[in-house]
């Protein structure tokens with residue numbers, strides 16, 4: 001029998017609603033091709049929720065997410081809300097609590113260079129020419145973003161970097177399992193030369209690696225990893241990172257694929273829904289891009305590929321998800337580009353047109 005999945009759609013702020021509209025178009029079309037349907041319902045989150053409900057994460061939004069098989073998320077935040085008290089801000093009052101509430105500890109961020117976008121990458125052709133396909137596995141519910149105490153006082157500010165054995169073990173398992181389906185290499189990124197948390201991280205990852213004898217494990221300090229990513233990104237397969245290092249390196253990895261607007265993500269936990277889906281939150285790696293919001297020029301590909309990751313990793317509709325990846329590939333091959341990935345000789349299109357082209361190419 002055809003399955004119906006409930007999707008909580010949270011477009012958020014800035015370019016969020018603009019790119020989300022394109023992803024929904026793609027999902028709409030897919031339902032005419034495949035034997036499943038999606039019941040989508042939108043809710044406010046982030047700055048727009050503050051403006052309407054005086055809170056970045058209204059109870060009604062949480063309730064919708066609890067009933068859903070997946071959350072399709074845009075992005076939150078912007079200058080209008082950045083001077084509010086921390087817990088009232090879109091990022092710390094909505095996005096981080098959502099990740100924590102649903103225990104979405106495993107954030108998968110694939111940085112794959114589409115060969116057609118070699119010109120859009122800031123790296124030299126001889127580096128990018130070798131191609132790369134990296135999966136960043138980022139721990140998402142621990143580390144310095146969540147450790148207590150944290151605070152700002154008159155003359156000092158502080159945060160706590162903390163990881164428990166259990167938190168490191170489960171994200172290490174995510175990385176090793178992902179590597180088993182790929183090129184069987186995990187590079188664990190840390191700062192074990194300075195941070196005690198990271199000494200413990202390295203020891204724990206090394207211990208878990210013994211359960212995966214086919215996987216080659218290496219360790220790299222984060223500063224070197226940032227450098228190696230631009231020197232020779234093709235050396236990496238799976239990069240296993242804590243919360244903050246994964247956040248930073250994934251923006252870097254996105255840019256070397258051509259733009260932050262290209263990188264999707266899946267945030268998964270261990271919960272399976274009544275519908276057999278692995279519950280997750282699917283969102284672009286980038287933010288609300290206030291500098292280009294409202295101009296109709298944002299690249300919707302990261303959001304559209306996040307919908308593809310929702311189908312593949314969450315709903316188990318792998319064929320439909322892969323069809324989106326192929327449609328994006330086709331549109332890029334035909335030479336269409338949004339402004340962020342545009343280069344000479346290509347056809348420049350806006351957000352809406354890129355969404356339409358990918359929908360047609362399905």
Ligand SMILES: NC(=O)C1=CN([C@@H]2O[C@H](COP(=O)(O)OP(=O)(O)OC[C@H]3O[C@@H](n4cnc5c(N)ncnc54)[C@H](O)[C@@H]3O)[C@@H](O)[C@H]2O)C=CC1
Nearest residue numbers: 075076077078260261286287288289290291292298299340
């Ligand atoms: N997941 C989320 O909701 C995230 C939210 N943020 C929030 O977003 C706001 C802006 O943060 P920024 O540091 O400026 O980071 P950002 O990721 O929003 O933008 C960085 C740069 O990348 C460009 N960019 C990002 N996505 C793009 C797209 N789809 N197409 C074309 N260009 C794109 C922007 O125009 C900007 O020049 C802040 O409030 C920040 O806290 C930042 C990162 C993630």
Ligand SMILES: CC(C)CC(=O)C(=O)O
Nearest residue numbers: 091092095096247285286
């Ligand atoms: C609020 C931030 C942690 C969001 C972000 O930059 C990210 O998840 O990449």
Ligand SMILES: [Mg+2]
Nearest residue numbers: 247248251285
């Ligand atoms: Mg980030």
